[in-house]
Structures are given as structure tokens and as C-alpha cells.
Amino acid sequence: MPAVDRTKLEQALHRERQAFISTHPRSAALSASARKNLLTGVPMAWMTRWPGSFPIFFSEAHGARVVDVDGIEYVDFALGDTGAMTGHAKPFITEAVHRQAGRGITTMLPSEDCIWVGAELERRFGLPLWQFALTATDANRFVLRIARYVTGRPKILVFDWCYHGTVDETLATMAPDGSTQLRPSNIGAQVHPAHTTKVVEFNDLEALEAALAPGDVACVLAEPALTNIGIVLPDPGYHDELRRITRETGTLLVIDETHTICAGPGGATAAWGLQPDMLTIGKPIGGGVPTAAYGLSAELGERVDEFFNSEGVDVSGIGGTLAGNALAAAAMRAALGNALRVDDFAVAIPLAERWAAGVAGVIDGKQLPWTVQRLGCRAEYWFCEPPRNGAEAAAAMDAELEAWFHLFMLNRGVLMTPFHNMALLSSSHVAADVDLHTRLFAAAVDEILK
Numbered sequence: 001m002p003a004v005d006r007t008k009l010e011q012a013l014h015r016e017r018q019a020f021i022s023t024h025p026r027s028a029a030l031s032a033s034a035r036k037n038l039l040t041g042v043p044m045a046w047m048t049r050w051p052g053s054f055p056i057f058f059s060e061a062h063g064a065r066v067v068d069v070d071g072i073e074y075v076d077f078a079l080g081d082t083g084a085m086t087g088h089a090k091p092f093i094t095e096a097v098h099r100q101a102g103r104g105i106t107t108m109l110p111s112e113d114c115i116w117v118g119a120e121l122e123r124r125f126g127l128p129l130w131q132f133a134l135t136a137t138d139a140n141r142f143v144l145r146i147a148r149y150v151t152g153r154p155k156i157l158v159f160d161w162c163y164h165g166t167v168d169e170t171l172a173t174m175a176p177d178g179s180t181q182l183r184p185s186n187i188g189a190q191v192h193p194a195h196t197t198k199v200v201e202f203n204d205l206e207a208l209e210a211a212l213a214p215g216d217v218a219c220v221l222a223e224p225a226l227t228n229i230g231i232v233l234p235d236p237g238y239h240d241e242l243r244r245i246t247r248e249t250g251t252l253l254v255i256d257e258t259h260t261i262c263a264g265p266g267g268a269t270a271a272w273g274l275q276p277d278m279l280t281i282g283k284p285i286g287g288g289v290p291t292a293a294y295g296l297s298a299e300l301g302e303r304v305d306e307f308f309n310s311e312g313v314d315v316s317g318i319g320g321t322l323a324g325n326a327l328a329a330a331a332m333r334a335a336l337g338n339a340l341r342v343d344d345f346a347v348a349i350p351l352a353e354r355w356a357a358g359v360a361g362v363i364d365g366k367q368l369p370w371t372v373q374r375l376g377c378r379a380e381y382w383f384c385e386p387p388r389n390g391a392e393a394a395a396a397m398d399a400e401l402e403a404w405f406h407l408f409m410l411n412r413g414v415l416m417t418p419f420h421n422m423a424l425l426s427s428s429h430v431a432a433d434v435d436l437h438t439r440l441f442a443a444a445v446d447e448i449l450k
């Protein structure tokens, strides 16, 4: 079986790093100035994860294309890690934002667009009652509070190697002895997550049942398929059992659709007929404008409504000054009204199938022990068999190989998300974009095999 030649890989990576530096002089200069006042040289520390010695600075993005300050154009398969799944700078978004910005952005009052958005979210995801937040992180934070209030239980449960944003309780993994531990190298935990959180492996029903049996867990917060450690799909029947066990133990089920909206207009919830008590979503629903939403079942909604309407209630802890502002509402209305619809997925999903087939063709042709996974318009390759849970997925990560593919692509005009090997396809991509990736993937593989 062919194998990666690590010496060749190291040398090739060195060559690509040199090429990157020489072809991105303007980004290099901006990066040097950025270090003066921006901690880590970027506005957000995770931007240091881009391959190459510094991140490229972008000047414009349209549809599925990004142009950097050195004038280089890229096919963008990262799409703002889902935030730009609608495509960049779509006229329906820019016009709505422009229109609303000229009429007032934030006022402490509701705007009419919020009503349309609430109805559209019910149509897509099935839950009747909605609130807005500014980020998916915040939406998750708020639903955890609601779950604890409604159940009176102290803990939550998440899956090993999940990611639900910067929510303290979710930044946990499972230790080899099954206990909850801090995510490795994670910064400054407020409290040790063992106090707040139980962690089990995705697809392990026995462990789930055991963890929920004591009745101290307010909710399971779950992505329908793991996406942040790479795509890990549920076993057949897994979601039915997850719902049965949560119901039997009086545990609420929260589904986080922030990434799995890639499965279709109503995310995996609609595509797979899931029945969450609450649902969270952020990123693409405002077409790139910061906004998020969380939905509640009628029964939960009634209880929370009663709480908020009771005398002397403290509303802090849920919401935020700018959440649900008129600009965000207008952006959500424009995004959900004109993008991420059945017709858009009818373009994006076949492109993702083509992307996955192209990569699989190269893998099979070379008889490599690698695989491709796909969920709707999101696709990803692995340097192993498809993992069944977060621990297997984490163990299969290969930082050097990932850096190789990412940088090889970037140096040839293709942007992949800087974490793992994921590509997001949108209705703004075309078949030629996908075929370019397939050709480059084949060439990148050829350079590093023994």
C-alpha cells in the first residue's frame, strides 16, 4: 500500500512556505504592521491557524471568490466557516443591509422583520417560538440557562470533541477513564468542566444512557453530526435512541444546527425528522451579518414566557443589548428569503457530491487508506477510515499533512478552511471550481507519496 514519505513531505512543505512568502508581499507587510497592535497579529487568535507564515489579508469577496491584497483570486471553499454559506456580498444582503442601515440600526424596539424571520425559522425547523442572539455561542449559552431553569438540574451533557462556540461548559473532552477533562491546551477555564458537564462519545448509546440515568443533566447539547472535529455521522437509528433516552430521563434535547444547516434548508433536523426541545443556529442565517437564533417547543416556550412575565424577574443572563437589532433582522430576512433554500441546495449538494467523488477517485486510484465524508453541501477527507466518534476523529488528525494540503491549495488559488480538511459548497460555486480542487488534490498527493 502506498504511504506518505515524511521526508518528501517536509521538503515539499518547506518549498511551499517559501513560495507563499514570495507571492504574498503585501499580506506580509500588513501582517508585520498588524503585530504592533493586534494581539497575535490578527483580530482573532484562531486566524493564526492559516497555513503559511502569516495569514493572507483579503481585499474583497464575491460569491465563492476571495481576492487578497496581493491581487490573487481564490476559489473559496471555507466560506467563513459557514458564515458566508449564502455566498459573499450577495446583492440581496448588501441591499437589505444598506436599506436598514439608512433607517436605523438598533433602537431597543422590535422591528417588523423579526416576525417574518420567526415564522420562517418555524417553517424550516419546526419549532414555534424564537429569540435572537448575536452569535451561535450566545444562543447556546442562553439555551443552557433555559434548560437549567426548566429542569432544575445542574449539569449538561455534550459529546467528546464537540464544539459549540466559546461556551465554557462545552469546552471539555472525555478523559481515558471516562471523566470530564479540560480541552487540551485550552485557555483559562473559568471552572473545571467536571463541575458542569458530562461528556460521552458520539454514537455510544450505552454511555449516554448511563450518564443520564442519575437525572442530574438538564440537557444534551448536540450537533446532529459532529462537524468541528471533521464530519462524524450518526449510526443508523442513533437519533431515535438519543431522543428516546433523553425523554425517558426527563433530559431536554438541544440541537445545534450552526454547521449542519449544510444538510438542507431546515438542517439535519428537517432532513432527518429530529424532534429537539430547543434548537440553536448562527453564522449563515444573516448572510454574514452577526446574528443567531434559538427556538423552543411550545411547551418550553410557555414556561419561559411565564417566567419572563412574572413580577420582579431578572432578565439578565439571556439576550444582549444588540441581539435582534433591526440590521440583523433585515439581514436574516434577506438571507433566509433569498438563500439557503431548496433551490440553492439543489445546486450546492450535487457540487459537494462531485467534490467528494473527485477526491475519492484520487484516493482509490492511489489505493490510499483514506476516506471522504459528506453531509449535504459539506465534504471532507480523512487520512483514515471514517471515524465513529470524536476520540477516533481527534486521533486521526495529522497536522503536517493538513498543513501540506492547505498550503498547496492556497498557493494555487484554492482556500480550504484552516481547520481539518473541509470544503463547503454553495450555489455560488461552479463545477470548474470543484474540478480544479480535484486536479490539485491529485497533484498534492503525487508529490508526497513514497
Ligand SMILES: Cc1ncc(COP(=O)(O)O)c(C=O)c1O
Residues within 6 Å of the ligand: 081, 135, 136, 137, 138, 140, 163, 164, 165, 166, 223, 228, 256, 257, 258, 259, 282, 283
Ligand atoms: C456547531 C457550532 N455551534 C456554535 C458555534 C459558535 O459559533 P460562533 O463562533 O459564531 O459563536 C460554532 C462555531 O464554529 C459551531 O460550529
